[in-house]
Amino acid sequence: MTAKTAKTAPTATTAPTATGRPTGHARVQIFEVSTLYGAATLAAAIDAGQFGAPEDARRILLVSNNAAIPETSLRLDAMTGYDRIATRFHDVIDWNEAIHPHHPATWAPRPEEAPLWQRVFRTAWALGTAPVELVVESIQVNPARALAAVFAESTVDVYADGLMSYGPTREELPQSIACRVGRLLHLDLVPGLRPLLLSEYGVEPELVPDDAFRAVLTEIAEAAEGDRQVTAAVDAEPTALLLGQYLASLGILTADEEEELHIRMLRGAAAAGHTSVIFKPHPTAPARYSTALNEAADQAGVRLTVLDGPLLAETFYERCRPTLVVGCFSTAMVTASVYYGVPVARVGTDAVLARLTPYENSNRVPLTVVDHIVPDLETGTGPAVPGAGPQTLTPLVRAVGFCMQAKLHPLLREETVRFLEEYQGDVDMARYFDVERLGRLGLPGGQAAPRAGGSRLRRTLTRSGRS
Structure with missing residues (x-):
């Protein structure tokens, strides 16, 4: 059982090294992402203040490559504009490296191993004893399910990467996860249409402001200058x-x-x-x-x-x-x-x-x-x-x-x-x-x-x- 250390994002904030020392923040927010569009959605929500003030929590961008053969697919950090998104986080961690040699789409801890994996990640990512808040996509499948199992006491927010939020949850969630989901953040892609995703659990949808998302898209486009x-x-x-x-x-x-x-x-x-x-x-x-x-x-x-x-x-x-x-x-x-x-x-x-x-x-x-x-x-x-x-x-x-x-x-x-x-x-x-x-x-x-x-x-x- 191994876990790789964090990669520091290109940001003015100096992130702690993976030594297990206290982070200096009262809490930690882990944002799991697999696409640049999803990362842009999170960036817009952060800019709009939907995750609190920057100084209130240490923010970790947890990047997952869910392709069938990750080694042959385009990495998220190779996408134009990724570097600008990453500046909103104190650290960037590669989930594929953290759970190597397992695949993000299939790996999840056995119930009896989950507490041990949490200790491993807390040490490797220098989380200390700070409470962890999870922000994930596709909570019904891995890697979101795996993270929710590892950090079993954490609150969970879900964000929708596209039109799938308007459809129903793919399958029934374990009650141990469903009871912890607080919000569904989504873009207003079809004005007036309310998401069905997670509605059976009483989860309230919350719009990511249009102007914030459009500003992030403009920021990403500016990174393509000279391409x-x-x-x-x-x-x-x-x-x-x-x-x-x-x-x-x-x-x-x-x-x-x-x-x-x-x-x-x-x-x-x-x-x-x-x-x-x-x-x-x-x-x-x-x-x-x-x-x-x-x-x-x-x-x-x-x-x-x-x-x-x-x-x-x-x-x-x-x-x-x-x-x-x-x-x-x-x-x-x-x-x-x-x-x-x-x-x-x-x-x-x-x-x-x-x-x-x-x-x-x-x-x-x-x-x-x-x-x-x-x-x-x-x-x-x-x-x-x-x-x-x-x-x-x-x-x-x-x-x-x-x-x-x-x-x-x-x-x-x-x-x-x-x-x-x-x-x-x-x-x-x-x-x-x-x-x-x-x-x-x-x-x-x-x-x-x-x-x-x-x-x-x-x-x-x-x-x-x-x-």
């Missing part, structure tokens, strides 16, 4: 930005299907009159996506600039000022409209909705939100700045949330029944629900799942009919 890729993008005078995701990596689409999705984005932008386009691939996307897109751009007569550097999409909004952002259901689409007033459009959400499994997949609510409020680029309706969305959005999200996690949200059943009865037969609404799941839950519009024998018989008859 060669950004300079090249600005010189290309792009009017549209295409957002790649990692749907193939998640097993939602095949690599070929995701490649075709990006090509459809480009063709849609070209059809809308855009002749200079930026493509921002996801860091895990294969290089051949760029090759296929270049060929499609040549055919469409579009100038394509591929930006695969360690930059947030929001940095391009600041520096390039596009007039269109296209994606499938990326949070960066909503950020473009809410914080920059850029019109957005979606491509391929209907296909992903049909393929997303299991029904309780955490991507379902972000996908539903984007599909419901963002115009489809390929239907000719034109991009838009969605704002608060239609009146149907809140009841739709709550109904989908109930169907995803009915046991966690029994109080939503009655309003879900009313919603399904009102929109029964509506083809547009029907695609958000699975009829067999509705049947299992005894909800309007549901049908019983076919028996396995009947399915085999139908397949046999179908093959016979084709022969």
